Structure formats: C-alpha cells, structure tokens
Amino acid sequence: MKAFVMKEIGRVGFTHKPVPQPGPNDAIVRTSRALICTSDSHTVGGGIGPRHDLTLGHEAVGVVAEVGSEVREFRPGDRVVVGAITPDWGDPASQAGHSSQSGGPLGGWKFSNTKDGVFAEYFHVNEADANMARIPDDVSDDAAVYCADMLSTGFMGAEHGDIPIGGTVAVLAQGPVGLMGTAGAKLRGAGLIIGVDAVPTRLKLAQTYGADEIVDFTREDVVERIEELTGGEGVDTAIEALGADATFQIAVRITKPGGTVSTIGYYGTGEYVHIPRVPWGVGMAEKTIATGLCPGGRLRLERLLRMLSAKRLDPTLMTTHIFAFDEMEQAFEVADKKLDDVVKVLVTF
Amino acid sequence: MKAFVMKEIGRVGFTHKPVPQPGPNDAIVRTSRALICTSDSHTVGGGIGPRHDLTLGHEAVGVVAEVGSEVREFRPGDRVVVGAITPDWGDPASQAGHSSQSGGPLGGWKFSNTKDGVFAEYFHVNEADANMARIPDDVSDDAAVYCADMLSTGFMGAEHGDIPIGGTVAVLAQGPVGLMGTAGAKLRGAGLIIGVDAVPTRLKLAQTYGADEIVDFTREDVVERIEELTGGEGVDTAIEALGADATFQIAVRITKPGGTVSTIGYYGTGEYVHIPRVPWGVGMAEKTIATGLCPGGRLRLERLLRMLSAKRLDPTLMTTHIFAFDEMEQAFEVADKKLDDVVKVLVTF
C-alpha cells in the first residue's frame, strides 16, 4: 500500500509498505479522510528525534477492513473514527485516569511516533474495541475526522480549566486547537470568552465558535486589554493553545488568584518554560497550572460524535484546504509552511 | 410600608409594616420587581410550619435605599439583584463550601422563612456586600430577577450532575426550575438533553432552552423511552426538578451505572423518599445522589448576570403573567393554583 512518510528529519514523501496485520485485540482500518496537524510538522522537524520511513498522521476516519480474534465491538465495513491517542487501557496510568500517559510519558501517542501513522491506505489500531467509535449516519466523514484530535484536545483545554458557569476565559492562540478551546469554553458555560490571535480569519472563526471579545496581539497589549475586559481581575481560566513560552507567561499573568492556566500546546523549544514569579503570587496565589494530552478512547469519541449529531458546532468551518491523498506532498507543504491563511488541511482517500 | 404576607397557614393578604433598618453589615432595598415561586405556595400551605404575618417572597431586584456602617461595595441608588438564599459567609458550613447550609440545614434560606421576604416596598439584606450584585446596564430588571433563584437553582442541577461534554441528560419536570436545569445542561455541554413534562407550553419552552428530545409522560413510559433514546444505557445525569417521590424513582432508574441523580426539588410530602433497590444496583452501581439548595452570593449572582449580558439565554420567556404589586392577591392566586398555563408570574412595584 501507499504511505506518506517521514523519510528522515526534514524530509517527507511517499513510499510503499505492506498492509498491516491485526493482533488479537487490534483492527485494520482503510483510510477515508485524514487531517494534517502541526505536530506532523514538529515530528518532521525532528521534535521527537530521528525516524526512518515512519508513516505520518494521527487524525483519520475510515472503514474497518479486518479485526483480531478478541475484538467484540466492530466488524469489517464499520465506518469509524480513531483517536489520535490510542492508550493501553489496562495500564496503571489509564487506571489512574491518565490514559494518554499509559506506557510512559505521552505513551498513548503511538501514531507517527512509536508506530506508523494514518497517512496511508490502511492503518493499524491497537485495542480496537477501546480506541475507535462508530460514526453515526448523520455525521459526515469530513466532520467526524475532527473528533480524533481537534475537538478532543481543544475541549480538554476547557475541561481542565474548570470553568464555572458565567466564568471568564481567555484562549491564547486561535489555531484549530485554540478554536476548539474557544468552542469548549462556550460549551462549558463561560460568560465571557476572549480569543487572542493576530490572523484575521482566525479571529473571525473565533467569534463564530464563541469568542465574545477578540484581541489582536499585534495591536493591543494582551495583558492590559484582558485586565480591562475583566475589570482588573483577570480571568478564571486561561487556555494556552500554542505551546510557546511567551504565551504561557501571559497566561499566568492574566489568570486571577484561584484561577487555572490550562495549557494544551506542545512546547517545542527551550530548556525551560518560565513562570513569572510575582504574577504567580510568589507561589501562593492558587493559580493552578494544568496540562494534558488529547484524551482518546471510544467513550470520548462517542461523546464528541454526539456533539456533531446534535449540531452543537460545525468543525468543518476550519477546513480551508482539501487535497487528494495523491497530492499529499503539496498538502503537507501548505500545512507545514502555513500558506494561504491555512487553518486545517483535509486529505481525501 | 405595604407588605404581602402569610397571615396564617392557608391565608395571605396585605398588611402594613415599618420600613426595616439595617445593622452594620446590612442593606435595605426598595423593591422594583419580584417573582412568585412555588415555594411561596408551599410556605402558605404550611410546609415550614405556622407563621404569622410573615412577608412572602424571595426573588427580587430593586434599588439600594440604605446601607449599614460596614458595607463597602454598595451605595444608595445602586440597582441590585439579591439572592433568594442569603448565607452567613463566615459560618463553618460556608467555609466548607456549603453556604446554603450556613447556620443549620437550609439555614441560608432566610427570606419568608426566618425573616420577612421581598413582597414588600422595602426589604432587608443581611451581609449585603456578600449577598447582592449590581445589575449591569444592559440587563433589565425583568431579566435580572431570574438570577435570584431560577437560574441559580436550575443551573446547580446541571452543575451537581457532573455532566461531561457530550454526555446524556434527562431533566424531569419542566417548570421554571426544570427549564433552567435544561438550559444548564446545554450550558455545560451535554450532547443529548431529554426534557420530560406533560404541559405542551412547558415542553415547547424546554426545546427553546435546549432539549433535543421531549417526552410527554402522559403519552409514553418515561423509563422505556429514555432507555430507547440512550441505546439502552440510561443517562449520565438525571436532574429531578419536581421534588416528587415518583419522579425521584424514575431518576434512579434511568441513570446509568456511574452516573448522577441531581435533585433540585423540594420534597414536600411523605415520611420517606424511595430508592428502588435493584435499579440502584443494590447499592453498588455508583449512581451518586446529589442534592442542593440554590447557591447565593455576590460571585454567583455576578456570573449569572454575565450570562444575561452575553445573551446566553433569555429567562423572560418564562414570564407568562405580569401584575402590579397592588394586584398581588390575584397574582398569587394565578401562581398558587397554576391557572392559565402559568409558568412564572412577575410582580412590578
């Protein structure tokens, strides 16, 4: 089969691989739609170290082609979405409620990290009963594929942020994960949602997904503006959706005492991330810093799909570009270089 | 001043009383709008025992007339909403996070219970800095008055129900508190909200406030229908918004193992409320039963008002009747006897 791989650090392209085989608990899925993620660029850039001919991609839907002997919930022909994170559910970390950390730090992240990803005609799903979900008839592949990572990660930002009904929230960066953090804040009942970015199309989308106020950080001082919007108090919850030290520091500054900094980005550079000591209340202002990695699992996916069935939001508004799998090199370039005001690139198979 | 009182069990009417005086921490508010609540009927019916010339009512907005020497946050002329529940914030129960229980069981409930209520030209607010909130200019009195009890209690039903994003919720009874429970479920991100009642106008309002499905209990078996709607699983959260034993039992039945029964009604009769043993999983199915009494406090009120400013919902759709304070006897009869498809009666001063 055809697979789009990281050949080595900095270089991508097509190759051919055998169709994978399932173990007793696994499934093989024939890919129908996939999305390109910023982490694919991180990986190709060397973020997780060298890889050789590793298939890229972790966001996909498809049709079940084959299942292992112990799989009970799925049959060939089922239309499914698969989590970007596919935990080992019996692992102690999963038993502790941290399935994304099963098998070690970030261990639930297997696709295009510790095994081949989804940018291929077929891909392999471990613990299939637990790591994928059937797509309801009233949800399209084009929408369902957003459940794999974007909805799950973005909403997690709001969930970890412990937002009270009527609370105040700032979402720093309005890329696709930040946009879903904005949507998540709305879904948890925030009373004031402030979206921060600089790209006009993203700020526009932020408003569509729930931002009551937008702040263009190239035009305004973010800390000052958010203090102004919150009567000098700061926000109950700051969602950091970029993974940048500077943004993290802003998040700590704008969070009120007793509030939460919920960070959902991948911090890719630097030896340290810096907590500004005095704004952090010299370690005594009860500003909690929460982090996380995209929750996976059938239950999570089913709940996210239910939100699409119920038309609570339309993630396909983020699809700015569509390519066929054969055009993957071009597609990857658009996503990687953030060409043409790209938000999200959908790949069809 | 003129006050509308419970003269004795079963009898209401106007009387005259002196305008109340504030202690050092208190305020006196000149009433501008009030709502009549089912609990007022309970009280008049003898639900909390005999009372003599007790001013009724606990949901009101008004203008600050006078403040005590220690009040820092408010000044005469401020337009404010006052919580139906006005806790003692220094009490150990408040320090434990259960302010509605300060001073003893349900001790935060003072209006028309342990002191005069709000159906009068003026009323007294204990710990004024902590128990009222300034109304923003963009929120009308007619809307703000719903924050005192209806929004706070209804939303609490959803909050105590621990609803996950995409979770399933049934709200049993769509009176004003149940309607706000329905709205609350939507605000917390439920993926399927089932509203149960029998009155067509209430079921219609339920849909407006967020119910994806409605069940008319006079036409369908509620347990069967909800099992059908949830694929046989039951709901993550059942909100019991009536305070009736029969409804409570249904709530236990329709909740899935690991789910929550969140009950927000006043159980007015019977020696016992009955948990059906086997549907409760013989005490081992991890179906939590949570209860509560309307959260009060400035912070809560400010957050609820923010939801109105942000136009997250419009509670005035529940106002089916409007009377002047002089017509209070007629107003009370409409509410008490549930005449004319009443949902909520607004009283103007």
Place this chain on the structure above:
Amino acid sequence: MKAFVMKEIGRVGFTHKPVPQPGPNDAIVRTSRALICTSDSHTVGGGIGPRHDLTLGHEAVGVVAEVGSEVREFRPGDRVVVGAITPDWGDPASQAGHSSQSGGPLGGWKFSNTKDGVFAEYFHVNEADANMARIPDDVSDDAAVYCADMLSTGFMGAEHGDIPIGGTVAVLAQGPVGLMGTAGAKLRGAGLIIGVDAVPTRLKLAQTYGADEIVDFTREDVVERIEELTGGEGVDTAIEALGADATFQIAVRITKPGGTVSTIGYYGTGEYVHIPRVPWGVGMAEKTIATGLCPGGRLRLERLLRMLSAKRLDPTLMTTHIFAFDEMEQAFEVADKKLDDVVKVLVTF
C-alpha cells in the same frame, strides 16, 4: 481439579472441573490462599439468582501457572494477588472512571457471578496484565489476600466519603469491610472516628483499626449518641458498611448538611431503600449519597500492597479462623452461619 461450588440455591460442595485455559490476554493462577466473604453466602442464598456448579469465592492469592500470548507483565511462577473485581479496562464505563461497572451494572464482578470463582486449585484471570499485582517479598500471602476485596472496598468507603483532614466520621457496622472502612477513615486523616456495632470483638478491633469512639447499638441510641459526640452537628461522613435499610436511614440522619453518606454494603432485600425525607433536608441539605463496588486493577492492588509493606495496618488481625481447602465445607459453615464470633475465615491450599 477440585473446586468448591454452589450446586444450586442453598447447597454447596466439592466437584471436579478441568483446569481452565487462558485466552490471549488471560492468566491461570494456582490458588494458595483465599478468604470467604459474606457475598459468597448471599450468592448461595440466591441473591444473584440460580447457579449450577458455579465455583464460589472471589478473594485469593496464588502463583501464576500460565499466561496468554498477549500478557506482558507476568510470567509463570509470579506470586500474585487478583482483584475480586476484574474489569474490562477498555469498556466505556472504565474509561469514565467506573471500571467496576464495565460491561453493565456491577459488570466487573465476574468471579462466582458470571464465571467460576477462586475456591479451586486453579482459577482464570481476564485481562491479566491489568487485573493482578505481584506481591512484594515482605508481604505474606496471608496478608496480601486481604487486598483483593476487604481493603479495597473498605478504603473506598472512606475515599467516596470525601473526608477532610480533621473531619468527623461514623462507620456503621464493623464487619471486615466496616473495619477496613474504619481503617480507611484513619488513613484519610479523620479527626474523630466513631465505630458502631454490637459484637464486642468487632468493637475491640474497630478501636485497633482507628475508632476513637465506639457505640454499641444495643445499649445506646445511635443517632443520639453520635449527635452528642459531634456537638449536635452530625458527622462529615457516614460510612454504611452493612447494606441494610435501617442502617442506611441512620446514616442519612447522622450526616451533617453538606456531608456525605458513603455506602459500601450490598443491599440484599426489600423493594426500596428508604431516605428519611426530613433528615435528608427535604432534598436540599446537600447530603450526597455515594455508592460503589470494590475497585479492582493492578494499580489499586499495588497501592494496597504498598500499605502492607509499609506496615500501615495489619489486616491479618481479622483472621479469626483458618482451614485447609479440604475442610472447605466446615469453613463455609463457620462463615455462613457466623459461628464462634467469626470475623474472617482464611482457606489455605
């Protein structure tokens, strides 16, 4: 192999069965120690319906005899304790944090319910990597076997009770699970622990495990005495460890507003369990009712074993009787009929 079975409702005895075989994810364990539980009596009495030649027992330790092809963590010869509850960890209920409810209400309870139990020379463990734990060298089989159910269930009572440091706790019934509820309350930092029972040896053990005060319900009114001990307030947490309607009602009465009734018993009779309406604060006193079924899993078992390694408590004090497996009929009679002040019967293989 030899197995001690429920032949039909009301009748037990030995039989012979083939040694079980593991599926890919399973293990077979050669039994070395087992404990008899009150639920074994419930089962024989018909509590879960008719069974034919079902092997009894769910609390055991042993040595791994064989493992399936997918098992990674264990090898033949490993000395292990197996949870009484052996969940399906990939099930949505487990993903929601309610593994004991995987596969349906109480679905994690498989031993001597939906498959053969542990009163046999060998027994079968599903998802072996996730459902058993290696026993450290410094913990004896005689002690480790208590982790399977007694410690896990009893401690759960304290955990669900949400006990604050310095909080007040009453534990109703001091059978082995209640004793471990008492120990659990001590381990969570309760400041006043009240143990209730009537059997002198149990009350004595309650004091050993942490009860500051004991109440003999045959000599004192429990509600009055607990009110007296708590200055009229009631307790923060009442742990109901019997599974009886009358005890449950006491639990609701003695819990303060805002407190928690944590119930860990199996309610075996009656159509309803009764909540006393007025002591429950007419459904508004924020007295939460929490239930649960013994948490299983490797992580849980490892943590419990760590408590034994660290000598935090000695569960073998509860072993009042020891029998060889050949004497199982006599052993079962002692446990079943509660002869001779029995607390817990240990069976050696």
Place this chain on the structure above:
Amino acid sequence: MKAFVMKEIGRVGFTHKPVPQPGPNDAIVRTSRALICTSDSHTVGGGIGPRHDLTLGHEAVGVVAEVGSEVREFRPGDRVVVGAITPDWGDPASQAGHSSQSGGPLGGWKFSNTKDGVFAEYFHVNEADANMARIPDDVSDDAAVYCADMLSTGFMGAEHGDIPIGGTVAVLAQGPVGLMGTAGAKLRGAGLIIGVDAVPTRLKLAQTYGADEIVDFTREDVVERIEELTGGEGVDTAIEALGADATFQIAVRITKPGGTVSTIGYYGTGEYVHIPRVPWGVGMAEKTIATGLCPGGRLRLERLLRMLSAKRLDPTLMTTHIFAFDEMEQAFEVADKKLDDVVKVLVTF
C-alpha cells in the same frame, strides 16, 4: 502595650502602641503564645516592601479580651487560636473557595503585612466569628499555636497533592512546614513518603512525622534516588516546601505523568520560576502544578485542633527553643539566623 515591630527594612525592636479597638465584627485577643516564622524574616528583609513600625508575627493563641457588637460565637475569656490568614469571608474569592485570596492576591494575609501582627500584648482579629476557634481543654496553648500556620499550610501541601491511598510522595525540605507536609502525607494515606533535607535533626523529625525514607541531598542525587525508590516511575505527588527554584525543578522532574507538584513555599527571589520543559512532558504529561496559601477560618482551625485532641500528631516536637516575650530580640535572632539547629521558636507572654 508593648509590641515587637519591624522598624524599617532590616531592623526590628520593641515599641509601644495603643491597645487596638474592635469594629462591630472584630475581636481583640490578649496574646499568650506565639511562634516565629521564616516569613517574618522575609518581611524584615524587605520581601513585601518597606514597612514602618509594623508589628510582626502571625502565629498566635491567646484569650479574648473584647469583642465587637456583631460577634456571636466568642466572649471575653475564651481561649482561642487565630488563623495566620484571616480572610474576608464574604469576598467573591472566598465564595469561590479561595478565601486566602480574598481582597486580592494573598489578600487574606493581613497580620504583619497589611495590619499589625501578633507579637504584641494584644492583637486585633477581623471577622472574629469566622477567623478564630476555641481551644479544647485537652489541647495546650503550646500545641494549639501550631494550628495557626504550620499544620494548616503543611497539610494543605498534602491535600492539594491529591494523594491516593497507597500513593507515593516526596516532600522536598523538612523545615517546619515541610515536616507538616510529611505528616499530612501520612494523614492522607500515602504508602511511601520520602523526606528530603540535609539537616540531621530535621531528617530525624521527618521520620517521626511519617517519612518512610529520607534522602540527604548533600550525599545523594535526589532525582536519581527518588527514581530508584519508585521503580523508575517517579512519585504521585511532590510537595515543594521551600520556595526555591532549584527545588521546584526537582519536584517537576520526580513527579510521574499524571501526578501533582504541590508547592507551599514562598518563592522569594528571581524573576522566574523555571519549569524544565522536557521533564514536564513538553506540556503534555499531565503534571499539575498546584499552589496555595495557608487556609484560615474557624472550620479549618477546629478540624486541626481535633487532630491534636485525638493525638494524631504532636507538633510540639518542633519547638526547639522557648523565649519570653521580653527576650524577643534574642528569639528573633535565633530564628532569623537559623542558629543552633533551630526548627521553631516559641514565645511566651
């Protein structure tokens, strides 16, 4: 009256002041015992900026001398302990469960910060009903005074650390607050407690208060040793009890994915506190960072006093030095310069 004050940055001494007068909600307490805290040194060193003749001290017990008109719970002659932190309980931050942040960041910290402290013959207590507790007859002043700050702050470290029964905990630094963090970890049911320090007397006390293992950071690499003690996993909870950047970084490193860094120290220097990026799982390992400031309030104090009544621990083991108030200058020097292996200095009045 005589008061021991900070005359200016770097200079302390006695002065005379008038006895304070209570407002309607306040009390005046005649001091009987006080403890000197490291924060007193921070303050004198200029940590919170310049002060002129500010009375120092925030840990004290005494006898009520006078109460305001609105005080209900206390009368002159009552023997009381007063919280180091005396929140405004009606403030929105308190209503949100963050009373230490009432009135702004760390706003509950009033003594020797925004008003005179307790190193005087009399001191003033705001919201007296809510901020002090009667000392039971079976608890000495010498013990009760530890409830004001040491027990409350140290235990908070364990509470915020979300320690599961049988969990693993490291407590970094075994000064008095760290020792109470160690005791708190024991009280929450940790299964392995590792105490880190370098002073032999402190490590010895750590063992007395519950440390199963001690690590002398001058002899061993802390990170390596803790990994070894936890089988390479790291701890569930790291309590940072020093307020130093280097120790904080160790805390992040030794915490397992999904675990919690609970920091209770005052970070006194540097523009930033540094999170090591990769050990933090590039912001995705679900290592929560929690902070806090000593919980105050009558409920908290009563619960802590109950722990002393019940003899759960003996804080007076930390009293290495006792001075009379007249010897305050000498006493302060011992504490400030950490002379003579001092742990805690008690001052008698």
